[in-house]
Amino acid sequence: MTISPDVAAESTRTPRRQRLRHYAMTPPTFFTVEYAINPWMDISTxxxxxxxxxxxxxxxxTYRRLGHTVDVVDPVPGLPxxxxxxxxxxxxxxxxIVARFKHAERQGESVAYANWMDEHGHHPVATRHVNEGQGDLLVVGSTILAGTGFRTQPQAHAEVASITGMPVVSLELVDPRFYHLDTALTVLDETTIGYYPPAFTDDARTRLRELFPDAIEVASTDAYVLGLNAVSDGKHVVHPAQATGFAQQLDRAGFHPIGVDLSELLKGGGSVKCCTLEVFP
Incomplete structure (x- = not known):
């Protein structure tokens, strides 16, 4: 019997398992683009x-339909x-670990989120050096991948390792369009990532290929719509709807891609992951 290529591909997919997650999100009640601190922001738009x-x-x-818990944090006027x-x-x-933002325009967010963390029993602590939270600190298995180059300072990586007791892998970004790690890399499960190689230094690319030989490498077309700014529960991957090529790659790898339109929030330089703070156990 002849097996079609599609059926053969289906039969060799790695089984993917969902793990229910806990997220925190803040509605864009006061969202606007009134300053430009990354290449995506245009105050004339x-x-x-x-x-x-x-x-x-x-x-x-979408998260709630998938069975995840979503806490809603109250937005604060003046913090778009x-x-x-x-x-x-x-x-x-x-x-x-509370963010310490690089830009003055965002520093008030640290206070607002620290208050929320404290009220919910999360024991907030601060770093001495700039860290921009899960924008640059992505947990994969028992390791933290830590971005630097534009926002989070490399000295903060050692602080994060000390506070969490987890190994931290530093990865340097080189393209200002990908100013946070979560714009150029997404964690799909405990052993799998997707990323855009040109966003990283040669050393960072080498390290990623050593750690994740089966990583999904995304094309420029999808990276340039922040397609990697995605959230995975190990099976379902919620991603920017415009990243259709990435969706096909995810499907071939056995994940279930779910495209959502966040085009309005892209005007501020963020998408799915940027809007989603995961609360780990």
């Missing part, structure tokens, strides 16, 4: 707040980027 809120609600509801909750910090191993 109008923002449709009503549409941004509707897109955000769809993302929140607070919707990008991933940058708030890193909550893991019983502690919450």
């Amino acid at each position: 109008p923002v449709d707040v009503e549409r941004a809120v509707a897109q955000w609600q769809n993302l929140r509801d 980027d607070m919707v990008y909750a991933a940058n708030a910090g890193l909550i893991i191993n019983g502690v919450a």
Whole structure:
């Protein structure tokens, strides 16, 4: 009997298993682009707040339909980027490392999120050096991948390792369009990542290929719509809908891609992952 290529590919896929997650999100009630601190931001481009809120609600509801817990953090007037909750910090191993932002425009978010963490029993702690939370600190298995080059300072990586007791792998970014690690790399499960190689130094690419020989390498077309700014529960991968090539790669690898439209929030330089702070056990 002849087996078609599609059936053969299906039969060799790695089984993927969902693990229910706990997320925190902040609605874009006060979202606007009134300053430019990354290449995606253009203060001359109008923002449709009503549409941004509707897109955000769809993302929140998608997580809940998948069975995940979503805590909603109250937005604060005057902090338009607070919707990008991933940058708030890193909550893991019983502690919450609060972000220390590089840019003055975002520093008020540290106070708002530290208050929320404290109210919810997450024991917030601060670093001496700049760290921008899960924007640059991505947990994969028992390791933290840590970005640097544009926002988080490399000295913060050692602080994070000391606070969490977890090994930290430093990865340097070189393309300002990918100013946070979560714009150029996504964690798909405990052993699998997707990433955009040109966003990294040669040394970082070598390290990633050593650690993740089966990684999904994404093309420029998908990277340039922040397609890697995605969230996975180990089986379902919620990603920017415009990243159709990445969706096909995920499907071939045995994941279930779910595209969502966050085009309004892309105007501030963020998408799915930027809007999602994972609360680890």
